Amino acid sequence: MIKNIKWLFLVSVTFIACNDNEIITYDSSDGLPLTAGTADFSKYVAIGDSYAAGFSDGALFIEGQKGSYPNILAQQFALVGGGDFTNPFMADNTGGFIGGNPAFGPRLAIFGFNPNGTPKIQPALGTSTTNPTTILTGPFNNMGIPGAKSFHLLFPGYGSAAGNPYFARFASTPATTVVADALSQSPTFFSLWIGGNDVLGYALSGGDGTDPITPTATFNGAYNSILSQLSAGGRKGVIGNIPYVDALPHFRAVPYNPxxxxxxxxxxxxxxxxxxxxxxxxxxxxxxxxxxxxxxxxxxxxxxxxxxxxxxxxxxxxxxxxxxxxxxxxxxxxxxxxxxxATAEDxxxxxxxxxxxxxxxxxxxxxxxxxxxxxxxxxxSKEEVLETRVAVDAYNAIIQAAATANDLAFVNLKTLMNDLATKGITANNYTLNASFVTGGAFSLDGFHPTPRGYALFANKFIEAINGKYGSNLKGVNLGNYRILFPKDAADF
Structure with missing residues (x-):
């Protein structure tokens, strides 16, 4: 009796029989063996704002943080030599801090539907158990800080309770800076996506003057200072530009004539x-x-x-x-x-x-x-929308020039967001768009992605990294990432 002997291979390798020849196809972007190219992912550090932190449904919570684009990137980097990637997780899936904080509230959820068919959106069930005064033992690879503007990353004291309560939980000292704590880890590769809050705060407040747009000169000085430190010595990394805020469902969900x-x-x-x-x-x-x-x-x-x-x-x-x-x-x-x-332009x-x-x-x-x-x-208003666009265009010119000057991978996230808002994007048999609640890309706060949306963003980062450094990571299947909205933390 002849026995068939079958070898077990890693899941990244499949065999296809063809004319008595075995063609080996790897689970990579080009069908060849996985490689990091010229990049070294052994120590990856992500720097950014709430998008990097994994903010979703108006809150930070464990499952949302797991779906952040840096966390997804790190899992792919691990296939080609990437090391451990640590996140400063919240304590629960309710979100928010004990005692309450306007910027860090509980997660939003859907509790049925109103008579007109719109969803009933309100804070999820459960009690917040994350104590903002409990200091976590770091360092942490994910340096995404909700609320951070460009210049905040260089601000000594941002790690204090008076600076940013989220960063204060894991900053090395109250007087440190975000960039300093990132560099203290001696990263071999970094991602930087910052600047959204420099204009988004103005937009979220309706341009009422309580949160002004960061002047271009301030952004320019901060951004280039950050990047000169991160890319010193030829360190490789990837940076992204900034979308127009009016592409977000937060500004499109409510009609002007309701x-x-x-x-x-x-x-x-x-x-x-x-x-x-x-x-x-x-x-x-x-x-x-x-x-x-x-x-x-x-x-x-x-x-x-x-x-x-x-x-x-x-x-x-x-x-x-x-x-x-x-x-x-x-x-x-x-x-x-x-x-x-109001008109359609407002x-x-x-x-x-x-x-x-x-x-x-x-x-x-x-x-x-x-x-x-x-x-x-x-x-x-129409005039305020124009103000945000003028600022974003100026910021993006700075970011593009910095990517070229420092020879870094560049992700055009402005185009990605515009595509979501205008025509949708189909991948892995899923079509995502910027429609509120039903579009799949954005969460219930209207401006932070769902984990599935973050997975789409992560794949765009991977495309840019592959193109710049010769790696061939395939990216992730969007179907493996959920959209969330459960009303009880016990439902996760």
Missing amino acids: VPLDAATVAQLNSLAAYGAYNAGITKAFAFLVANNLMSQANADAEIAKRTITFRPGPGNAVVIMDEYLTDLTGINPALVSMRQ LIVLPASSFIGTTVGGNPQFVNGVSVPLGDKWVL
């Missing part, structure tokens, strides 16, 4: 006792400006059209918003505040979805977004 009205309410709103008086007032005020040669007739007509507020019966009425970019008419008439109805921030239609003091005559204009924090 208000349904009946005929009686419309008549009341359009009457001379309400917006009819405002419309007549702005017409009179601009006539005064034109008559006194303070404005051209064309400009006056354009702004009158922009500011005229009218409603109609049925769905699809645009919300009323405050807009500081309008001509200030209060010197002519104090009642003529700078308000108008972006309503996601939290406004639960604010529009509420009443002021329970008075049904004062409805937010209808009879009471939305404040600046609820809206990113």
Whole structure:
């Protein structure tokens, strides 16, 4: 009796019989044996913000952190000589800190659906058990710090409770910097994706001035200082550019015209006792400006059209918003505040979805977004969107130049995010897009990815690394990474 002897090989090797010849195909990007190329992944350190940390569903929690793009990258690096990769994990899957913290709240989850079909999103069940004063024993390879802007990575004292409570949990000393702690580990390879918060904070606050855009000169100095230290001695790494914030579902999920009205309410709103008086007032005020040669007739007509507020019966009425970019008419008439109805070029921030239609003091005559204009924090106006884009373009020119000057791998994450927002991306039989909740790429906070979204980002990093350093990592299957949303931590 003849016995068939079968050898056991690593899972990365498969055999295909063809015309009596055995063709060996490796689980790599090119079908050849896996290689790191000219890169050395033995000590990988990731530097960045909440995206690097694995923030998802509005929180940091264990399963989300496991799905961070650096953690996914490290698992792939391990196939070609990469060493251990440690993360400063939270204590649970609820997320947030004991005692509460506005920037580190519990994870969001879906608790059924509202009558109109929208999901009921609220904090997950469970109790936060992560104590921000409990110092973890480091160092940690994942140096992603939620909330960090470019210059924060160089700020001595950012590891103190007064600096960043997340970094304070594992900083080597309260006075250290993020970059210093990263370099103290003598990394052989690094990833750097930073700068999103330099503009995102402004956008999330509706451009109300509480979180200004980082000046280009400040970003330039910080970014090049960070990179000169990380790439010193020819150290290899990969860096990514910054997407436009308006590609994120946080700014696309709430329509500018979500208000349904009946005929009686419309008549009341359009009457001379309400917006009819405002419309007549702005017409009179601009006539005064034109008559006194303070404005051209064309400009006056354009702004009158922009500011005229009218409603109609049925769905699809645009919300009323405050807009500081309008001509200030209060010197002519104090009642003529700078308000108008939103257009498709204005972006309503996601939290406004639960604010529009509420009443002021329970008075049904004062409805937010209808009879009471939305404040600046609820809206990113057309002009504010442009401000964020101008800043991102300037930052990205700096990042691209730095990648070239330091001979580093470069990931065009701006293009990736734009593709998600406009047409979606299909990989491993999954199509991801930037639709809120249903798109698969972004979590319930509308601007942090799901683990599946992070896996897509990780694969783009791997493509850039392969292209620059001659490695041939295949990347991960998106189907192996979940989207999350369970309402109870026990469901993980």
